[in-house]
Amino acid sequence: MSATAYTPQLQIDNSGFGAIVGLSNGVYPAAQTTSVYAINSNVTPMVDPVAAVIVGLSNLYNPIANNNQVLHTFTSAGVGFGGLITASQDQGIAYCPMQGTNNEITLSFYDQDMRPLQIIDPNVCIRLLMRQKSMTRRCDYISQIYSISLR
Known part of the structure; x- marks a missing residue:
């Protein structure tokens, strides 16, 4: 078991879901990181x-x-x-x-x-x-x- 903690990645591959949460298709963060990751919407969310x-x-x-x-x-x-x-x-x-x-x-x-x-x-x-x-x-x-x- 690794002693280093990683931030999980979120993969959005459905544009319908992406439109609801305000993110275009992609992986967030692009690569695994050991630091806190935050992102603002890159498209207007349509809840x-x-x-x-x-x-x-x-x-x-x-x-x-x-x-x-x-x-x-x-x-x-x-x-x-x-x-x-x-x-x-x-x-x-x-x-x-x-x-x-x-x-x-x-x-x-x-x-x-x-x-x-x-x-x-x-x-x-x-x-x-x-x-x-x-x-x-x-x-x-x-x-x-x-x-x-x-x-």
Whole structure:
């Protein structure tokens, strides 16, 4: 057994983990040393890579949006890690459904870059309140604004 103590080395070979802790891929320290080793992040740490959650609904119709299935967006600002995130739309959201008949709707969650989120929390509660409302005029109005803005 060696009488000399060495500082352990940390090898980061996964850029996903490296982004979370703020270190690029590599070995820290580069060589074993007998002295204390400390390093500051060489990239900005991203402890929570999801800045915003986008809620998508499969039967939305919005001709003036890049992604016409976006229903709502919320963040976890002010909520501790692992805490309960509560998001609500107090006024409700009026939208035009896609034309035709729908047998089902699909609610999806995306991050701010529109990548699907893998939700592993077994305690998720989603409440959608839907009511029929005459949206013909509103949809026509949106279509008129859309066609005018393209000219």
